[in-house]
Amino acid sequence: MQFKTFTLNEANALLPEIKENLLKLQAMVGAIEARHSDLQKKKAMYKQSPVSTGAGKDDFFKEESALDFMRMEAELLLSNFARKGVQLKMIDPGLIDFPAVWDGNDVLLCWKQGEERITHYHGWNDGFMGRKPIPEGGTQDANN
Known part of the structure; x- marks a missing residue:
């Protein structure tokens, strides 16, 4: 499988942009969830109402x-992570992996929202629970 790999410096340099995009995505997802919930409540009230409330199917449409447009915007934000070569593992709290080669092994540099910079990594099959601190003496191969 061919994928972009990052050095630790490259991944940390990309973090400000990743953080900004993550905050936009989180806000968009929150707005979609709130709007969807409101719509469902309006539909339920409309069905239960014996008298027309002025709201109709056109309003629901x-x-x-x-909502469909908002979802498309969210999908575009999601695809931006993949275009940059990073893996968005969780939206809230944000969890991002950066493919890398460390001491000759394919790994994922792991960043969790709230962390100042990338300080952990894990194997491709280890997941977040397998995070290990990046060793000071470890060597990161030249890659890309």
Whole structure:
């Protein structure tokens, strides 16, 4: 499998942009969830109402269309992570992996939202629970 790999310096240099994109995505997901919940409540009230409340199926169509557009925007934000070569593992809290080669092994440099910089890594099959601190004496291969 061919994938972009990062040095530790490259991954840390990309973090400010990744953090900004993550915050945008989190806000978008929150807005989608809130709007979806409101729409579901309105639909339930409409179905239960014996009298017309003024809201109709056209209003629901407009709201559903707006939600679809918001979802497309969120998908675009999601795809931006992949285009940069990073792996978004979790949106909230943010968990991002950067493919890398460390001491000759394919690893993932691991960053969790709230951390100042990347200080951990794990194997491709280890996941977050297998995180290890990046050793001071370890060598990162030249890659890309």
